[in-house]
Amino acid sequence: MIVAYQGEPGAFSEEAARSFFGPKAHLLPVQSFKDVFAFAAKHGSHHGVVPIENSVYGSVHQNYDLLLKHKLSIVGEVKLRVQLHLMTLPGVSLKEVRSIYSHPQALGQCEEFLRRLKRVSVVAFYDTAGAAKMIREKSRRDAAAIASARAASAYGLEILRRNVESNHHNYTRFIVLSSKRSNHKVGEKTSLVFAVKNVPGALFKALAVFALREINMLKIESRPLIGRPWEYLFYLDVEGSTADERMQQALDHLGELATLVRILGSYPFGKTIKS
Amino acid sequence: MIVAYQGEPGAFSEEAARSFFGPKAHLLPVQSFKDVFAFAAKHGSHHGVVPIENSVYGSVHQNYDLLLKHKLSIVGEVKLRVQLHLMTLPGVSLKEVRSIYSHPQALGQCEEFLRRLKRVSVVAFYDTAGAAKMIREKSRRDAAAIASARAASAYGLEILRRNVESNHHNYTRFIVLSSKRSNHKVGEKTSLVFAVKNVPGALFKALAVFALREINMLKIESRPLIGRPWEYLFYLDVEGSTADERMQQALDHLGELATLVRILGSYPFGKTIKS
Numbered sequence: 001m002i003v004a005y006q007g008e009p010g011a012f013s014e015e016a017a018r019s020f021f022g023p024k025a026h027l028l029p030v031q032s033f034k035d036v037f038a039f040a041a042k043h044g045s046h047h048g049v050v051p052i053e054n055s056v057y058g059s060v061h062q063n064y065d066l067l068l069k070h071k072l073s074i075v076g077e078v079k080l081r082v083q084l085h086l087m088t089l090p091g092v093s094l095k096e097v098r099s100i101y102s103h104p105q106a107l108g109q110c111e112e113f114l115r116r117l118k119r120v121s122v123v124a125f126y127d128t129a130g131a132a133k134m135i136r137e138k139s140r141r142d143a144a145a146i147a148s149a150r151a152a153s154a155y156g157l158e159i160l161r162r163n164v165e166s167n168h169h170n171y172t173r174f175i176v177l178s179s180k181r182s183n184h185k186v187g188e189k190t191s192l193v194f195a196v197k198n199v200p201g202a203l204f205k206a207l208a209v210f211a212l213r214e215i216n217m218l219k220i221e222s223r224p225l226i227g228r229p230w231e232y233l234f235y236l237d238v239e240g241s242t243a244d245e246r247m248q249q250a251l252d253h254l255g256e257l258a259t260l261v262r263i264l265g266s267y268p269f270g271k272t273i274k275s
Numbered sequence: 276m277i278v279a280y281q282g283e284p285g286a287f288s289e290e291a292a293r294s295f296f297g298p299k300a301h302l303l304p305v306q307s308f309k310d311v312f313a314f315a316a317k318h319g320s321h322h323g324v325v326p327i328e329n330s331v332y333g334s335v336h337q338n339y340d341l342l343l344k345h346k347l348s349i350v351g352e353v354k355l356r357v358q359l360h361l362m363t364l365p366g367v368s369l370k371e372v373r374s375i376y377s378h379p380q381a382l383g384q385c386e387e388f389l390r391r392l393k394r395v396s397v398v399a400f401y402d403t404a405g406a407a408k409m410i411r412e413k414s415r416r417d418a419a420a421i422a423s424a425r426a427a428s429a430y431g432l433e434i435l436r437r438n439v440e441s442n443h444h445n446y447t448r449f450i451v452l453s454s455k456r457s458n459h460k461v462g463e464k465t466s467l468v469f470a471v472k473n474v475p476g477a478l479f480k481a482l483a484v485f486a487l488r489e490i491n492m493l494k495i496e497s498r499p500l501i502g503r504p505w506e507y508l509f510y511l512d513v514e515g516s517t518a519d520e521r522m523q524q525a526l527d528h529l530g531e532l533a534t535l536v537r538i539l540g541s542y543p544f545g546k547t548i549k550s
Contacts, residue, residue: 058333
């Protein structure tokens with residue numbers, strides 16, 4: 001089994017993939033989320049892991065769009081507490097650091113810490129772990145990276161300042177993708193996307209199909225459908241599996257009301273791990 | 276009247292503020308979203324403009340959190356089509372550019388363009404317009420900024436490549452904040468935040484207060500309440516004003532069911548403008 005993730009070894013996605021698949025899985029770093037989906041779609045034993053939601057930044061709409069484009073199922077999830085650390089080659093002090101490298105979003109999450117530093121340039125890099133790798137490969141004693149503890153140990157860097165992120169309640173939820181259908185029998189939650197016409201009561205009727213059958217909603221989010229200004233897409237997570245009769249009936253009922261329904265998968269609740 | 280926004284002159288927030296308040300308003304650039312809220316809260320004639328939602332990145336949770344902390348009202352909105360351009364001092368060619376400066380999120384939005392460039396370092400800056408300003412102030416002929424057309428003209432830069440953003444369906448919705456209550460009589464939509472206990476049917480009942488009165492929902496988003504793992508916050512936009520009797524009844528009804536209700540404001544639908 002091979003599991004693709006976006007980034008370099010040491011990336012948060014790698015950590016999520018490792019925690020889900022255990023020490024024996026072969027993990028494959030690729031360049032973009034698109035590549036993760038394409039890889040997972042290729043072969044039944046291939047999987048992919050991508051972030052879908054962050055507690056500070058909200059949903060990763062790009063990955064919801066890719067879910068709609070590809071015929072993949074969500075077969076699992078992992079919640080990761082994101083911790084960002086400033087790291088350098090061993091023995092380097094903060095005074096020697098002239099440049100700090102990391103992914104744009106990680107830099108955004110450390111804005112308060114970075115603003116306090118003087119005479120340091122903040123450089124965007126394609127990946128948090130990639131920044132750590134570059135410092136090791138180029139033996140840069142004038143530079144630091146902001147990345148995970150895993151990246152520090154992967155590239156032999158020393159953590160100079162721990163938890164430089166502004167918001168410590170920073171969680172990212174990752175989903176596990178497969179071209180095989182999810183195993184409904186172990187499903188504890190079901191993710192789906194649907195669209196309804198923008199007429200009064202349309203969303204309410206759509207949600208009624210679950211509420212009237214006492215199926216609990218876990219997450220809901222609306223999003224305007226690009227190019228169709230009067231229609232909305234809804235991302236919904238509900239409790240239970242598509243193997244349940246009540247759930248099947250609710251989804252059939254939803255099919256009567258919605259202009260589009262796509263079941264993304266039924267899967268067990270994910271564990272929360274610390275990075 | 277003074278209107279605060281985050282960033283430098285030429286920032287997208289400035290453009291949203293200018294389009295809403297017209298050519299005579301005095302616009303004040305401040306460093307952070309927090310500063311915008313603090314300024315708008317100080318004096319009745321002061322206002323603030325902040326982004327609340329982006330079509331690619333989702334809701335700006337930080338500004339929803341700040342809305343809950345401050346007693347400000349939303350009195351208007353502006354939707355801005357985000358266009359990002361690569362700009363340099365006049366006469367500089369792409370071959371001469373060694374560094375590209377912009378805000379981390381703007382850099383993230385131009386990832387595909389930036390990946391294709393060779394031997395160029397991508398440098399994170401606190402603000403898109405601030406990057407353009409720096410290039411002018413330091414007469415940097417080896418550098419380019421990614422920012423708005425407005426920033427190019429504000430700092431006398433030339434646009435070398437237009438629309439370098441990966442996704443051209445990139446819209447940001449800005450809200451206008453005031454310490455005065457919104458003028459309900461002109462309200463076409465109402466924004467509110469509420470929380471319900473995580474028991475089956477709780478959200479459905481909360482939405483019923485609107486649906487049963489034929490009040491249309493425009494946006495809904497759930498978010499786990501930090502520190503209270505079994506409660507959820509919902510951001511909701513509904514059609515109509517708090518001046519309407521039906522809306523008042525719906526909100527009273529919601530008060531019976533919810534553990535928290537905060538009306539953020541009633542205001543007219545915003546215009547969509549191009550950056």
